[in-house]
Amino acid sequence: MIDFTLWDILRNLLLAARWTLALSLIAFIGGSLVGLALTFLRLTRWPGAALFCRLYTELFQGTPLLMQLFLAFFGVAVFGLDVSAWTAAAVALTLFSSAFLHDIWRGCVEAVPKGQWEGARVLGLGYLKTMRHIILPQALRMAIAPTVGFSVQIIKGTALASVIGFVELTKAGTMLNNATLEPFTVFALVALLYFAMCYPLSRLARHLEARLNVTAR
Amino acid sequence: MNYLPDFPRLLPYLPDLMAGLMTTVWLTALTTTLGILGAVMCVWQRHRAPTSLFSRLLGMLVELLRNTPFIVQLFFIFFGLPALGLSLSAEMAAVIAMTLNLAAYSSEILRAGVDATGRGQWEAGRALGLTRWQSYRHVVLMPALERMYPALTSQCVIVMLGSAVVSQISVADLTFAANFIQSRTFLSFESYVVTAGMYLLLAIAMRALLNRIGRRLFGFRHLTPAPRRRLSSHVLKEAHS
Numbered sequence: 001m002i003d004f005t006l007w008d009i010l011r012n013l014l015l016a017a018r019w020t021l022a023l024s025l026i027a028f029i030g031g032s033l034v035g036l037a038l039t040f041l042r043l044t045r046w047p048g049a050a051l052f053c054r055l056y057t058e059l060f061q062g063t064p065l066l067m068q069l070f071l072a073f074f075g076v077a078v079f080g081l082d083v084s085a086w087t088a089a090a091v092a093l094t095l096f097s098s099a100f101l102h103d104i105w106r107g108c109v110e111a112v113p114k115g116q117w118e119g120a121r122v123l124g125l126g127y128l129k130t131m132r133h134i135i136l137p138q139a140l141r142m143a144i145a146p147t148v149g150f151s152v153q154i155i156k157g158t159a160l161a162s163v164i165g166f167v168e169l170t171k172a173g174t175m176l177n178n179a180t181l182e183p184f185t186v187f188a189l190v191a192l193l194y195f196a197m198c199y200p201l202s203r204l205a206r207h208l209e210a211r212l213n214v215t216a217r
Numbered sequence: 218m219n220y221l222p223d224f225p226r227l228l229p230y231l232p233d234l235m236a237g238l239m240t241t242v243w244l245t246a247l248t249t250t251l252g253i254l255g256a257v258m259c260v261w262q263r264h265r266a267p268t269s270l271f272s273r274l275l276g277m278l279v280e281l282l283r284n285t286p287f288i289v290q291l292f293f294i295f296f297g298l299p300a301l302g303l304s305l306s307a308e309m310a311a312v313i314a315m316t317l318n319l320a321a322y323s324s325e326i327l328r329a330g331v332d333a334t335g336r337g338q339w340e341a342g343r344a345l346g347l348t349r350w351q352s353y354r355h356v357v358l359m360p361a362l363e364r365m366y367p368a369l370t371s372q373c374v375i376v377m378l379g380s381a382v383v384s385q386i387s388v389a390d391l392t393f394a395a396n397f398i399q400s401r402t403f404l405s406f407e408s409y410v411v412t413a414g415m416y417l418l419l420a421i422a423m424r425a426l427l428n429r430i431g432r433r434l435f436g437f438r439h440l441t442p443a444p445r446r447r448l449s450s451h452v453l454k455e456a457h458s
Contacts, residue, residue: 059417062417062421063378063416063420064378064379064380064392065381066382066384067392067409067412070392070395071406071410071413074399074405074406074409075409075410076406078220079220080220156284156285156286156287157286159286159287159288160286163288163382170288170289170292173292183300184293184297184300187289187292187293187296187297188297191290195284198285202283202284
C-alpha cells in the first residue's frame with residue numbers, strides 16, 4: 001500500500017478542485033444563458049410564456065438536484081442515449097442554475113417601479129428601447145449581488161456530481177478516503193477547499209449588496 | 218431510441234417508495250423543528266453578547282456551514298467524526314447534518330430580521346421592566362420571525378430537497394428507495410421520474426403547511442410586503458427630525 005502524506009492528499013484534492021471550478025463555470029455560463037432566455041421569454045406578452053416559466057422554475061426548484069442528476073445520467077440512458085458523467089452533470093447543473101437565475105432576474109425586473117415603464121411609454125419609447133435604456137440598467141444593478149450569491153450555490157451544487165461518478169473535489173475526497181482511511185483529514189481538507197472557493201464569493205456578494213443598495217437610494 | 222416508459226411495473230414497489238417517503242418526512246419534520254430552534258438560540262446568543270468568544274465561534278461555524286456543500290458536511294460527520302471516537306448511526310448523522318445546515322442558514326436569515334428591529338427597541342423593552350429574554354422574545358424575535366417567515370419557509374423546503382443526499386450514507390429515504398428500485402428493475406427513468414414527482418408534491422405540501430402555520434402564528438400580516446409598524450416608526454422618525 002502506498003503511503004499518503006498530507007501533501008499528497010492536498011495535492012490530489014487541489015488537482016480535483018480544478019474540475020469543480022470548471023463544472024461550476026460551465027453551469028454558471030450555461031445557466032445564465034438559459035436563464036436570460038427564460039427571462040426575456042417571460043417579458044414578452046406571449047400568453048403561454050409566463051405559465052411555462054413558472055412551471056419550469058417550480059419543477060427545478062421543487063425537486064432535489066440529486067434527482068435531476070440521476071435523471072440526466074441514468075434516466076436518459078434507457079432511451080439509448082449514452083451520456084457521460086460530464087455531460088449529465090453539465091446539463092443538470094445548467095438547467096438547475098437557469099431556473100434559480102431566472103427567478104432572481106425576473107424578481108429584479110419586476111422590482112423596477114411601474115412608473116418607469118409608464119414614463120418610457122409616455123416618452124414614446126418602444127418595448128425594446130424601454131428595456132434597453134430604462135429597465136435593464138436598473139434591473140442589472142439589483143441583480144448583481146444575488147447573482148454572485150447564487151454562484152456560491154452552484155459551486156456547492158457541483159459536489160453532487162460526485163454521486164454520478166464525476167471526479168471533482170468531493171469524489172476525489174471519497175476516493176482518497178478509501179485509499180488512506182483517514183476520513184477526518186480528507187473531508188476536513190475537502191471542506192476547507194470548498195470554503196476557500198465559496199467564502200470570497202459570499203463576502204463579495206454581501207459587499208456588493210451593501211454598496212449597490214446605498215447608491216440606489 | 219424507441220423505448221416506452223413502463224410505469225405500471227413500479228407498482229409492486231409502492232411500499233418501498235412509501236417507506237422512503239415516510240423517512241424523508243420524519244427527517245424533515247424533526248430537523249426543521251430542531252434547526253429553527255437552533256437558529257433562534259444562535260441568534261439570541263450573538264445578539265446578547267456579540268463580542269464574546271462563543272458568539273465569534275458560532276459566527277465562524279455559521280460561515281463554515283454556509284460555504285461548504287451539504288454532502289461534504291454529511292460525509293465529514295458520518296465518516297470523519299468516528300475517527301475522533303464519535304460513532305454515529307447513519308440516521309443520527311443525517312439528523313445532525315440537516316439540523317446544523319438549516320440552523321446556519323436560518324440564523325443568518327433571522328439575523329437580518331433582527332437587525333431591522335434596531336437595538337433601541339430591545340433596550341426600550343428592558344426599560345419597561347421586561348427581562349432580557351422577555352424583551353428579546355417579544356420585541357425582537359417575534360417581529361423578526363414574522364418578517365422573515367417567507368424566507369425561512371423556502372429555506373426549510375431547500376433543506377428537505379437537500380435531504381435526498383442522505384441516501385448516500387445509506388439512510389433509507391425516498392432517494393434510497395428510488396435507487397433500490399432502479400437497481401432491482403433497471404427502470405431508472407420511471408423510478409426517478411416518479412420519485413422526483415413525489416419530492417415536488419412534498420415540497421408543495423410542505424410550503425402549504427408552513428404557510429398555514431405562519432398564518433396561525435402571525436395572522437395574515439406576514440403576507441403584506443411592508444409591516445405597518447415599521448412604516449409608522451419610520452414616519453415618526455422623519456417627523457421628529
